[in-house]
Amino acid sequence: MKSKEFISGTFWFLVALIIIWQALDLKLGNYRSPGPGFIPLGVGLGMALLSLVVMGRATIFASGPGLTVKVSWNAFKKLALVIGVMLLYALFFQFLGFPLTTFLLLMFLFKGGEPRVWLKPILLAGAATVFTYFLFSVLLSCELPRGILGI
């Protein structure tokens, strides 16, 4: 198995290639009159060079402690739940509106994957939603999406 250094170096190298490809689509200009792609190209090349150094070092120093990333199964499950709920929040925020998506987000996060606990998360989520709605929408006049409920 490759070390985490090699994996991260490869990832950044691919990102650098995308930056270079995008920069080459733009006018580069010259030293006297640099175009919009001039500096992004330099940035992409610099990044590619440094990521190659990271990969090279990982290949030379291929053994030793702390070379792999460890996450426990329990932590991974918790993290996946939080990321999933946040992603759904972002996707449905505009359509369902602030109050409803916020209530659902908080309810699932307070519940935290425990199967039979419902009342406490619902009450906490309800109170926090009302509080944040009042704070942001009423007091601070922030424009939050109303969604299907229209509030």
Next chain:
Amino acid sequence: MDIFYNLLQGFQVSLQPYNLFYCFIGVFMGTLIGVLPGLGPTATISILIPFTMGMTPVAAIIMLAGIFYGAMYGGSTTSILVNVPGEAASVITCLDGYQMALQGRAGPALGIAAFGSFIAGSVGVMGLVLLSSPMAKFALKFGPPEYFGVMFLGLTLVCLLSRGSLIKAFLMVFLGLALAYVGMDSVSGEARLTLGSFMLWDGIGLMPIIMGLFGVAEVFLSIETTFSREVLKVKGLKALLPTRQDWGDSAGPIFRGTILGFLLGVLPGGGTVLSTFSSYALEKRLSKHPERFGQGTIEGVAGPETANNAASSGSFITLFTLGIPPNVIMGALLGAMMIHGIQPGPLFLKEHPQVFWGVIASMYLGNVMLLLLNLPFIGLWVRLLRVPYRILFPLILLFTLIGAYTVRNKPLDLILLLIFGLLGYLMKKFDYEPAPLVLAFLLGDQVEMALRQSLIIFDGNFEPFLSHPIAAAMIACGLVVLLSPLLPGLRRGKKIADEAAKLED
């Protein structure tokens, strides 16, 4: 005399009930997040920027600045009583502060931290008053090559002083610059690095990046960790007052911590965390009993706690007079100022004297408020630590989501927040530092503008970068930093920064 007249005017501004109220809210929030582990001042300032939309710019900056120096006060409480640093600049306080608490001397440890912070905060603000005007006048002589030089040095210093590999830190600088160039080019109007998506034409917002990398990523990491929170007790306010012996032992560390912290705060790339470690190392070296450090000596608390507050005042100089954030917290403040239509830099003092002097005067008042907030109400702050993290983290995530959305009202920013949160989490796992990325992102446009303007003005000639003395000196210093892995002195400095980061983890 001008300075004192201006400062008086500043007090007139900051003593207005409206501004005074927001100063109190700022230091209160700062103390709160300083006490609570898992959310640093950078994320809090970013989260609270939407709250400031309806405020006057001066009240907004007063409140956000209060969060920064307030967090420096509050952070010591959990370090001493729970052995969990509330924020990164209080990590070193755990070493001797918690040992003192175990020996029944939590009171003097908390007391000296608060008094030392107050002294350093007040002296630091005086330094800020005295140095800001000459610095701003000096910076008026800067042209594009000089600005490029300062930013080049700042970015290389941030890399040197962040933890781990220098190469990885520079990689993050390049990534930050690339992210800054996403969107429409301000000169040609062409869309750049948008991957063909119209949604990215406006560029990537600052809020999703800062809140993702610092707020959301911290929550993701904290979900994995369970804090041990056995809170030690303090008996009454009287127990908080250090003895004459304590004052005698702490006088030197407080004096040195103030000067060292202030200077490291001014330095681009420096900041509060580095100042605490440098102060601790200095005190240990100067002490007649270095073996007592780590066993509960009051010098180990007084020096670093003083240094971080002095550094927080010092870092305002670089931001206010050069317009360049010396660290990532100041970067968040720069973002807030720009949202309020204020561009810090050499002209800031001339164009917005009310904001400038009002904010500085508010720091004096804020330091007094912090002393009153931190000593008598220590029990209240400690009680907050008993709020379970499973209740706190959903609320933190909600505030980051609302904060990311309300600045530009774009649902895309919610997705970007999640992406940068995940990126920040993975970066931590793969030993990459987010601070160079954020600073490079903030300075990206200015770096490009300075470089492009210099090349156009000097007909594609790089020579002015070497013939203009200020630019040449800055670039030379930056190059020394780049070659630092080969220099033993700088390698030692890097080692201190790495040790700081290790303890922070």
